[in-house]
Amino acid sequence: MLRAVLAGAGAGGAVPAQIRNVVWSMRMPRLILASLVGAGLSVSGCAFQGLFSNPLATPDTLGVASGASFGAVLALLLGCGLTGVQLSALLFGVAALLLTGISGKCLTGSKTTTILAGIMVGSLFSSLVSLVKFTADTESQLPAITCWLMGSFESAGYASLTIGAPAILIGCAVLLCLRWRMNLLPLSEDEAVSSGVNIRALRLIVEFCATLITASCVSMCGQVGWVGLIVPHICRLLVGSNQKVLLPVSVSVGAAFMMIVDTLARTASPKEIPISILTAVIGAPFFILLLRKNRGWAL
Amino acid sequence: MRFEVRDGLFRYPGGERIVLDHISLSLEPGSVLAILGPNGAGKTTLLRCMLGFLKWDEGCSVVDGTPVGQMSPKKFWKRVSYVPQIRQAPAAYTVEEMILLGRAGEVGSFSSPKERDLAAADAAIKQTNLESIRHCSCARLSGGEYQMVLIARALASEPEMIVMDEPESNLDFRNQLLVLDLISQLSHEGMICVFNTHYPAHALRWAGKALMLSKDGGYRFGDSRRIVTEKSISECFGVSAIIGSLETGGGTYPDVIPVGIEDAGVPPVQGDDNVIAGISILLENTENAGLLNRVLHEYADCLIGRMGVPYRPADVHVIHPVPLPRDEFVFHPLRRADVSDLRRGIVLANGIRDRKSGIDVSGCSAACQ
Structure with missing residues (x-):
């Protein structure tokens, strides 16, 4: 296999074309996708937790992922192409965040209110997803939608990567550049304003980038739960809460975690296991263990 | 720097009640102002209006002759620092990281703190005696320590004026003294210090100036010895109190003892009780x-x-x-x-x-x- 990789890079001996094909047009895009999604979801998890100064805030709890799922599923139902699915996911992801923001008054309301609003918005979009499933054609569309919803990297290919990856990369890059300043986000309104920084602009940029990343991830591989919650918290336990260090570490840990989970999903059983199931099965116990050891959680 | 409030009037949006009625005050470098008043009289509102978190309905705050509304927020916050009331730490930053956030106005958007910022944070840590806990997580600090961290964060931006919302309210005796002594130390260095307090005695001992708010929007402003009197406490708080001083080998310390609630029939205390016996x-x-x-x-x-x-x-x-x-x-x-x-x-x-x-x-x- 290593030889195949080298051969692809133009530096190895002869390798059967079939193997080279498998490595370069199936495994490689899949690995790239998994690492991008892992990194992206972890970074946006960090950002959302800071934005709402709530350790439970994730793309899932704020309804962004559900909104993006609904957008993607709707596009699948209408038979749009890949671009359509991704744009629609982004659109509804932003819509869901706005809805959560407005109903929870995210800039002034309490942390709990925001999370409650996020859960409401999330369940609203989940039921809309159910509605789409209900109306979908049971023979062709429904299996595709269901499978997609559970999250899979199976469909990974360079075509979908070229549409989704730049959005994730740009979002991550902007957040990484802003990472020290993102430390201001959990502060109370007056404190943040008194730092002399234009905190509203910072919030808007971070919100937009995190939503962009989440929606792009969802549009490429469905709703992969847990990563946005577990990885930032694991990283906090490892390196502390300073975003300057936390964000880069989350990128690497998130990418590594996702690649490992995807490899397990591919190899653990003859039939591929949906990725969400694995992240939850691995993540939840690990997370509980960490929490018990750390006696509680915080930002 | 010279800070003024000119004829500031504030009413809550939609509400008819005027909270702050034509307030004027003026502070020179090195002056300490204590803001007193019963709960709900608008102490915190006054601070927030002074700093521009809330907009005055009439009048304005003025820094060196320039109305705050005409200054860029960045410029204003370079000269003025704010210390909020302590609540739970927002995130488990270490003390050092938290204090460095005070430099955010100086650090570029896409940058992190430079040597100059680290030095300023270091000076603030030294001044507040936080060296021993600089690597501790803010989430694990006691109230007194966390209050000091917030003050240090405010000092890290090297301001000319520091405004604190009830800095000593929830602290024990020792920490109260640490905070208040730090205030007088800062004022000796020429900084304007403004703080809200529930303790008239603190205003008498640590603040040269006092501003006492009453519930009807009225206020009195001036030298604290003229403002904090038995009469004004009785009028603003509805409490009869004795103001006296304790003389000891180390000096003379003013004290205010609340005797009783006036509505309950306790008569106001008469006479000048600063003197034990003449x-x-x-x-x-x-x-x-x-x-x-x-x-x-x-x-x-x-x-x-x-x-x-x-x-x-x-x-x-x-x-x-x-x-x-x-x-x-x-x-x-x-x-x-x-x-x-x-x-x-x-x-x-x-x-x-x-x-x-x-x-x-x-x-x-x-x-x-």
Whole structure:
């Protein structure tokens, strides 16, 4: 296999074309996708937790992922192409965040209110997803939608990567550049304003980038739960809460975690296991263990 | 820097009630202002209006002649720092990381703190004595420590004015003193310090200026000794209080003791209670006056003051006429119970002789006020 990789890079001996094909047009895009999604979801998890100064805030709890799922599923139902699915996911992801923001008054309301609003918005979009499933054609569309919803990297290919990856990369890059300043986000309104920084602009940029990343991830591989919650918290336990260090570490840990989970999903059983199931099965116990050891959680 | 509020008026949006009614104040470099007032009188609102978190409906805050509304927020916050009321730490930053956030206005958007910022944070850490906990997580600090961290964060931006919302309210005695002493230290360095407090005694001891709000939107502003009086406390808080001072070897400390709620029928306290006992000794002949002065000098340790001029700091000792042998006048430490004796009225002493020195100062009359 290593030889195949080298051969692809133009530096190895002869390798059967079939193997080279498998490595370069199936495994490689899949690995790239998994690492991008892992990194992206972890970074946006960090950002959302800071934005709402709530350790439970994730793309899932704020309804962004559900909104993006609904957008993607709707596009699948209408038979749009890949671009359509991704744009629609982004659109509804932003819509869901706005809805959560407005109903929870995210800039002034309490942390709990925001999370409650996020859960409401999330369940609203989940039921809309159910509605789409209900109306979908049971023979062709429904299996595709269901499978997609559970999250899979199976469909990974360079075509979908070229549409989704730049959005994730740009979002991550902007957040990484802003990472020290993102430390201001959990502060109370007056404190943040008194730092002399234009905190509203910072919030808007971070919100937009995190939503962009989440929606792009969802549009490429469905709703992969847990990563946005577990990885930032694991990283906090490892390196502390300073975003300057936390964000880069989350990128690497998130990418590594996702690649490992995807490899397990591919190899653990003859039939591929949906990725969400694995992240939850691995993540939840690990997370509980960490929490018990750390006696509680915080930002 | 000179900070002013000119004719500031504020009412809550939609509400008819005027919270702050045409407030004017002016602060020079190095002045300390304590803002007092009952709960709900608008102490925090006043701070927030002064800093521009809330917009004055009329009037404005002014920095060196420029209205705050005309300054860029960045410029304003470079010169002014704000310390909020302590709540739970927002995130488990270490003390050092938290204090560095005070430099956010100086650090570029896409950048992290540079050497200059680290040095400023370091100076703030030293000034607040936080070296020993600089790597601890803010989530694990005690209230007093966290308050100091927030003050240090405010100092890290090297401001000319620092505004604190109830910095000592939830702290124990020791931490209260740490915070208040830091305030006077900062003011000696020329910084303007403004703080909200629930303790009139703190205003008397640590603040040169005081602003007392009452619930009807009225206010009084001026030197704290003129503002914090038994009358004003009774009018603004509805509480009858005694203002006095305790004299000890280390100095004189003002104190305010709330006696009771006035609505409940406790009459307001009358009189000037700064003085424990005042004795006027009227002498008919000048020779005796000279003798008495010699005695008084000899016993300067026991005396708090004479003719308005303080003697050496003394324990609570006063000259006390004991009329038992009618011709003798004895100095001895004053006991609490004696104060009422002294207050009773005029004591006449025909012959005054000190047992130790044998000086006779007859012909004096001592009057107790």
